[in-house]
Amino acid sequence: MQNSLFGSELRQEAEDFIRLFHREEAPGDPTARIAAVRAEIDETGTYRHTRAELDYGARVAWRNSNRCIGRLYWRSLRIRDRRHIDDADSVARESAQHLREATNGGRIRPLITVFAPDAPYRPGPRIWNEQLVRYACYGSARDAAVGDPRNAGLTDFALGLGWSGGPGTPFDLLPLVIEDGDRKPRYYELPRDAVLEVELHHPEESWYADLGLRWHAVPAIANMCLEIGGVCYPAAPFNGWYMGTEIGARNLADTDRYDLLPVIAERLGLDTSDDRSLWKDRALVEMNRAVLHSFDRAGVTVADHHTESRRFLTHLDREASRGRTVGADWSWIVPPISGSATPVFHRTYDTTQWRPAYVHHPEAQARARGEGGERTELV
């Protein structure tokens, strides 16, 4: 299956997008461009965005990401136009290069690499991993599992493809699993130099470093579709920088992820037999202090949730002054710790989902679980 639109739906979406582009970005009469796009759709079943349309579309898709608190800098997104690339080998090579350029020695740059779109009878490539950098998980027995349980399915799938597995640490890099338009998925080991990681230390507790915790510097979502004017780019990995709570309050703390709060609490000498000692809350704070401290110490960009919350309100004001409403999902915008201590908690948001947008397709989410989704058909 491919996700681009067809026929009249495509024509309508395309026209809406071209009008938006001309209204906001390229003042002038859109009539000629709309006519050209219609003719191209009639002839080929799809149309090709100009470079300016692609850049604008990718940026506005970020602006329209209702779950993202970090949208103040949506205009600064850099675009790597790789629409001519549709084979898995090149997608793997360019994805590694994406990580190098996004990492930028620690000064993380928001970046997207756009590979070939879905076209009639020519689906674009797909990256199965939900992010370019993910940690493997071996062993399905919950208590015996080593690694990030979120990626257990894809780890099994990669092993089934012939991947020999990593050294067996809790932080082994998963290979990329990439599928061409019409071929079977294949796996690609990430070059080591493409992946920057931060070793976690605590500002005061010296035992913390002995836990051997680490996290990768760049969160690069790899399995969401970039949808612009009815055209779907299924492989368009993009990244911003981390907010510390994503790592300290979710990835390392959730009971179905690394589940480390009991370990931290015990080392802190807290009473874990009684919820009312608030041992989880205290462990969360120390975990998050360690994440921010370690990224700072390593010279890697990371936001804290207080600063990022204030920036988000600045974003809302700035957009309002341009006459635009910002869609937002309260349950995602409010940070997972200390919500009420941040200003984003104390208000409501318009939940309208505007387009262009980054979209989760269910079959892409199934692939990230190693379930294969449906085989890409030549539709």
Ligand code: ARG
């Ligand atoms: N929450 C995801 C993670 O912890 C990353 C999502 C995107 N985050 C971002 N700061 N751009 O890996």
